[in-house]
Amino acid sequence: KAGVTQTPRYLIKTRGQQVTLSCSPISGHRSVSWYQQTPGQGLQFLFEYFSETQRNKGNFPGRFSGRQFSNSRSEMNVSTLELGDSALYLCASSWDRYNEKLFFGSGTQLSVL
Amino acid sequence: GDSVTQMEGPVTLSEEACLTINCTYTATGYPSLFWYVQYPGEGLQLLLKATKADDKGSNKGFEATYRKETTSFHLEKGSVQVSDSAVYFCALKEETSGSRLTFGEGTQLTVNP
Numbered sequence: 728k729a730g731v732t733q734t735p736r737y738l739i740k741t742r743g744q745q746v747t748l749s750c751s752p753i754s755g756h757r758s759v760s761w762y763q764q765t766p767g768q769g770l771q772f773l774f775e776y777f778s779e780t781q782r783n784k785g786n787f788p789g790r791f792s793g794r795q796f797s798n799s800r801s802e803m804n805v806s807t808l809e810l811g812d813s814a815l816y817l818c819a820s821s822w823d824r825y826n827e828k829l830f831f832g833s834g835t836q837l838s839v840l
Numbered sequence: 841g842d843s844v845t846q847m848e849g850p851v852t853l854s855e856e857a858c859l860t861i862n863c864t865y866t867a868t869g870y871p872s873l874f875w876y877v878q879y880p881g882e883g884l885q886l887l888l889k890a891t892k893a894d895d896k897g898s899n900k901g902f903e904a905t906y907r908k909e910t911t912s913f914h915l916e917k918g919s920v921q922v923s924d925s926a927v928y929f930c931a932l933k934e935e936t937s938g939s940r941l942t943f944g945e946g947t948q949l950t951v952n953p
Contacts, residue, residue: 731883760939770929770943783938817883824938827872827891831883 729753731820731832739838745806748835752799752820759801760829761793764815773816776801777824805837813839842867844930846944853920853951861915861947863904863930871932873897873906873913874941878927887915887928920951 732751740746752759760783761773772785776795793803799820805812815836819829847862865873872891876884888897893908902917913930930944 758939760941762941769945770941772940772942775939777938783940785940819884819939821939825935827874827889827933828886829939829941831876831885833881833883 731818731830733816733818733832733835735835736833737836737838739840740808741840742808742810744808745804746808746837747802747804748816748818748837750801750803750818750820750832752801752818753830756820756822756830757799758821758824758826759795759799760819760821761801761803762817762819763787764817764834765813770817773803775824782824808839810839813837842871842932842934842942844932844942844944846928846930846947849946850948850950853949855922855951855953856919857951859915859917859920859924859949861928861930861949863913863915863944865911865913865930865932867911867932867934869934869936871934873904874931874933875902875904875913875915876929876931876943878929878946880926884929920949922951922953925949925951 734749758777760775775783795801815834817834819831843866874889875887877887888899890897890906896905927946931941
C-alpha cells in the first residue's frame with residue numbers, strides 16, 4: 728500500500744512568488760492535515776481538510792491556503808512568499824478526523840531566496 | 841492553549857545505554873499523547889501512543905506512561921541501538937481538535953557504537 732506522497736520533494740522560489748504543494752493521502756484516507764517544520768519554530772499546524780472542507784486552521788496569515796479534492800488529494804498554496812516561509816512542509820493523512828494514527832509524508836522542502 | 845515541552849537536546853549516548861527523554865504537557869481537556877520519530881530526510885512516524893491516564897504505550901523497546909498527576913509522558917528505552925539515532929517528538933491531541941497535533945520542540949538523539 729502506497730504511503731502519503733508529497734510533490735515536489737524540493738522547491739526553490741524567490742520572494743514575492745507563489746507556490747503550490749501537493750499531497751496524495753493513503754488510499755481510503757479522507758482526512759489530510761498540513762504542518763510547517765522550521766528549526767526555530769518546530770512543527771506547527773497549518774490546517775486540516777476532511778470531505779473537501781477546511782475543518783481546522785492554525786495561526787498562519789491568509790497567504791497560506793489550501794484545498795482538498797473529491798479524491799481526498801490536497802494542495803496548499805503560499806502567496807507572496809517571504810524568506811521566513813522557508814521550511815519543510817509536511818502532509819499527514821488519516822482515515823477520518825478523529826482517528827488516532829496519522830501517517831506523514833516525507834515533506835516538501837521549500838527554500839525562499 | 842495547549843503546549844508540549846521536551847527536554848533540551850541533543851542527547852548523545854553509547855550503544856546499549858539507557859534512554860529517557862522527558863516530556864510534559866499543558867492541555868485544557870483530556871488529550872491523547874504520542875511519541876513520533878523522524879529519521880533524516882523522512883517524515884514523522886508514530887512510535888507509540890496513550891489515550892488515557894495510566895496507559896502505557898510501547899513499541900520497538902520504547903515505552904512511555906501517561907501520567908496525569910504530573911502531566912508527563914516520558915520516553916524510555918532500556919538499551920539503545922545505533923539505528924535509534926533520530927529526532928523524537930512528543931505530541932498531544934485534544935478530543936475535539938480533529939487531526940490537529942501540538943508538538944514539542946523535538947529531541948535529537950545520537951547513538952554511537
